[in-house]
Amino acid sequence: MIAGVGPALVDHIYSIDSYPQRGGQAIVRNSVKEAGGAAANVIYGLASFGLPCRFYSTIGTDSDADFFISSLKKVGVDVRAAVTHPETGRVDIYVDSEGERTFFVHPNAAGSAAVSIPNGDYDEVEYFYLDPFPAANSFEIHLEIARKATERGKTVILNPGHPYSAMGFERLSELLQYTDIVILSLPEFEMLGGNAEKFLEFVDVLVVTMSEKGCKAYSDEKSVHCPAFRVKVVDTTGAGDAFSAGFLYGYVKGYSLEKCLKAGNFVAAYSIQHYGARTFPPVRDVDRVLSE
Template sequence: MISGVGPALVDRICLIDDFPPRGGQAIVRRSEKHAGGAAGNVIYGLSLFGVRTRFFSTIGDDEDGEFYRTEMERAGVECVFEVLECETGRVDVYVDRHGERTFFVFPNAAGRFYPYLRDEHYSWGEYFYLDPFPFEGSLNAHITIAERAKEHGKTVVLNPGYPYSKLGLEALSPLLKNTDIVFLSRDEYEMLRGIEQMVELTVITLGKEGSMAIRNGERTRVPALECEVVDTTGAGDAFAAGFLYAMMSGHGLEVCLAAGNFTACHNIQRLGARNFPKKEDLDEFIESYPK
């Protein structure tokens, strides 16, 4: 069982051919609306894989808030939301024909989160997955939540993303001292060199080169699978969901990394951040992977 604490964001994905020069113009060929937010994506995927999940966030009292709740509950996620009298958080995502994307974030309700979790919330489950909210108070809120989660004996998983990674190790240290597992992109790892000495397990996605895990100074690396890139939005979140599912199922690091690669590969061949393989397909991949 796992709880996620991160921003509830509704993605509006716009497909373009190429990004224009500054001051230029690009034609939107197609647009779609999806529920998003990194922690929300991971929790959504794990729920589809049969894991019991909860998600804590702030949403607005509006159509997007209902849309977000409905999408999560349809996947089986138990939503414990604070509903605010404002708009729900939103992200406009522009994706070019090479699958590269640029984000424009409207924090709205996601920028007004506070640690409203009660003792019974911390007592539930085994894991807490944390992802930055788009406002300055996010780090302090997550420090509070991580401290309480560790007091209740939980495993704390952090996806610092760019917002936390850019702060550096010193600023993150109060959160990292109560963190067990960290998921990073290659660029984020470069900003946080040495983080592997501060947490039990560091997991790094390497794009076309696959992924790597560092534990007790030992590095485990698994190459990526060959796949056509349509949209890289949510690739890291899909990876984290696949990795965590394999880990919760009792598999070793190499299998966990491979499961993450498999899930990410499935995701980037489709538009949007929440394209996950069927549970039986992921299970079959894990079971057939050389042990």
């Protein structure tokens, strides 16, 4: 089983032609409401591919909480969420005609990240995927979970995102010592010094996504580059999460880094041709890419 530990968020996605100047206005062409949160998106994708999944988070008591939970349960995810605030976390996302997006986050329950995983649960989960909460105690919570998981021989996957990358490499290394796989974007990698060798002093695999330039994976044995699929971009929201789902699906199935990168790029390319962060291809298509 693979478990995600991250914020429960509901995305409100608004399509506009272009971003206005400060103080100006833009016309909203259409809008979509979708359950989100990076870790939740990854777990949703993995569950839709048929893997047993669980999700730990914090949530509200509002209708968005029901909306979020039902979105994961419909693909078979075991949701374990603590109520920490009346309102569930919300993100307003504005997407322009070129697919570029801007986020406005309302932390709400996601800002009160009181996640506690019972000791017995660590015996049931083989992989832990960690994604930052918009909360002051997020790093400490993930540090404790990663430490306990490592002590039990589990695989810890970290998506540091901007929040943890902005802390700097020295602070992040406190968490990296309990991490097996890191997946991050090129800007985040560069923010942390851009030195793969430093990462590999702590982790087994480092994966850097590079948008239209594809992605690259580093391990002690080798480094591998995989080019991106060329597609028409509609919405880049959740592209990184889609990549992670494709990559990890291949990894859990035991494929090579080259195959895992290709699967990640394929799932990301499929996602960005649609609006929203939870558009995933049929698993048979991902299996086909992995087998090619």
